Amino acid sequence: MRTERLIDVLAADDTAPRPIGPRLMMQAGPALIAAAVLALSILGIRSDLGAALANPTTLMKWLLPLAVAIPALYAALRLTRPQIRHTPAQFIPALIGVLALVWLALAAASTAPDLLWPQVRGRTALICLISVTFIGLAPLLVGLRILREGACVSPTVSGAMLGLASGGLAAAFYALHCNQDAPLFFLTWYGLGILGLTAGGALLGRHFLRW
Amino acid sequence: MTKDAGQAEGDWSQLMRDAIAGDQRAYRRLLTAMTPVLRGLVRARAAGMDASWCEDVVQETLLAIHVKRATWDSGQPLRPWVYAIARHKLVDAFRRRGRRIHLPVEDFADMLQAPPEPDMLERRDAGTLIGRLPERDAALLRCLALEERGSDECGARLGLAPGALRVALHRALQRLARLRQEET
Numbered sequence: 001m002r003t004e005r006l007i008d009v010l011a012a013d014d015t016a017p018r019p020i021g022p023r024l025m026m027q028a029g030p031a032l033i034a035a036a037v038l039a040l041s042i043l044g045i046r047s048d049l050g051a052a053l054a055n056p057t058t059l060m061k062w063l064l065p066l067a068v069a070i071p072a073l074y075a076a077l078r079l080t081r082p083q084i085r086h087t088p089a090q091f092i093p094a095l096i097g098v099l100a101l102v103w104l105a106l107a108a109a110s111t112a113p114d115l116l117w118p119q120v121r122g123r124t125a126l127i128c129l130i131s132v133t134f135i136g137l138a139p140l141l142v143g144l145r146i147l148r149e150g151a152c153v154s155p156t157v158s159g160a161m162l163g164l165a166s167g168g169l170a171a172a173f174y175a176l177h178c179n180q181d182a183p184l185f186f187l188t189w190y191g192l193g194i195l196g197l198t199a200g201g202a203l204l205g206r207h208f209l210r211w
Numbered sequence: 212m213t214k215d216a217g218q219a220e221g222d223w224s225q226l227m228r229d230a231i232a233g234d235q236r237a238y239r240r241l242l243t244a245m246t247p248v249l250r251g252l253v254r255a256r257a258a259g260m261d262a263s264w265c266e267d268v269v270q271e272t273l274l275a276i277h278v279k280r281a282t283w284d285s286g287q288p289l290r291p292w293v294y295a296i297a298r299h300k301l302v303d304a305f306r307r308r309g310r311r312i313h314l315p316v317e318d319f320a321d322m323l324q325a326p327p328e329p330d331m332l333e334r335r336d337a338g339t340l341i342g343r344l345p346e347r348d349a350a351l352l353r354c355l356a357l358e359e360r361g362s363d364e365c366g367a368r369l370g371l372a373p374g375a376l377r378v379a380l381h382r383a384l385q386r387l388a389r390l391r392q393e394e395t
Binding site for chain 2: 001002003004005006007008009010011012013014015016017018019020080081082083149150151153211
């Protein structure tokens with residue numbers, strides 16, 4: 001193929017390019033909400049939601065996941081541009097993660113050793129982990145399909161950021177149901193749920209987001 | 212040989228804005244203006260590789276620029292975006308050859324333009340890649356790009372109305388770009 005001819009052929013394809021950000025919101029957003037509505041319609045919403053939101057410790061069940069998800073989503077979108085190799089926003093989730101670990105360590109240190117595991121385990125660890133993963137998987141998979149049209153130069157990082165965003169938002173939705181308010185419980189299981197989706201996003205991204 | 216950077220910058224970004232707004236002539240002018248620059252930078256970075264290998268990287272870069280143009284922020288200058296794509300494609304091409312290289316981004320800022328190779332006719336690589344597309348995509352690209360026939364003639368041959376041909380061409384190019392990636 002002659003290069004000049006390739007240019008002619010490329011110029012003949014006048015289908016307008018579609019920006020990635022709006023498409024991600026319009027497709028992964030509904031996927032997230034559909035999965036969350038389905039999960040919450042089975043699990044139900046906690047009856048004392050108003051009181052929970054007024055309690056600063058319990059409020060962290062929403063604030064921490066959102067503080068991870070929002071910068072991660074922003075970073076995932078920024079990183080679809082090929083000249084952007086990294087962005088400050090991608091380090092914020094790690095910072096929040098460190099803060100959560102410190103809080104977890106402090107909470108563990110102030111708990112009697114024989115109560116530690118019962119507190120961490122709570123009553124609904126498995127449901128929590130499954131729900132967060134289920135809700136987050138929908139926007140992660142839909143979102144990866146869209147990010148694929150981007151030009152991510154670090155596919156693993158891009159996938160991880162989308163996983164963090166999906167996991168964080170999923171945890172925030174799940175918190176509408178979950179009435180286990182011990183920091184030892186939610187820091188552990190929300191954290192593990194989000195990390196699982198992050199690892200999944202990184203692995204899938206590494207493969208699917210190459211171009 | 213180097214063009215006045217500021218002038219060229221304005222030109223490229225404006226041409227791309229016009230192209231995205233649907234101006235095909237602006238788009239062709241832009242791609243034509245980019246090609247010698249891309250060729251120059253690929254040859255400068257790929258010393259020791261033959262000209263046809265370099266031209267293949269140039270073509271991959273042009274194809275990637277085309278299918279990824281939605282990732283350019285029209286408020287930003289176009290040139291760094293183009294260099295980032297070229298760099299990515301060059302690294303990828305080297306990786307496929309099993310050669311690892313380190314390319315600092317800064318080195319892409321100033322480079323010479325290079326003239327086209329005169330004897331760059333039938334390219335085996337592009338031909339084999341097109342052959343791996345689904346049959347109708349392959350037939351369309353073979354007709355347009357390899358046999359260099361007009362879109363009317365190709366449309367008639369494949370039984371595609373002009374609108375259907377545009378859709379088919381868009382899809383075929385997207386798939387071709389993906390194939391080039393997956394070929395590793």
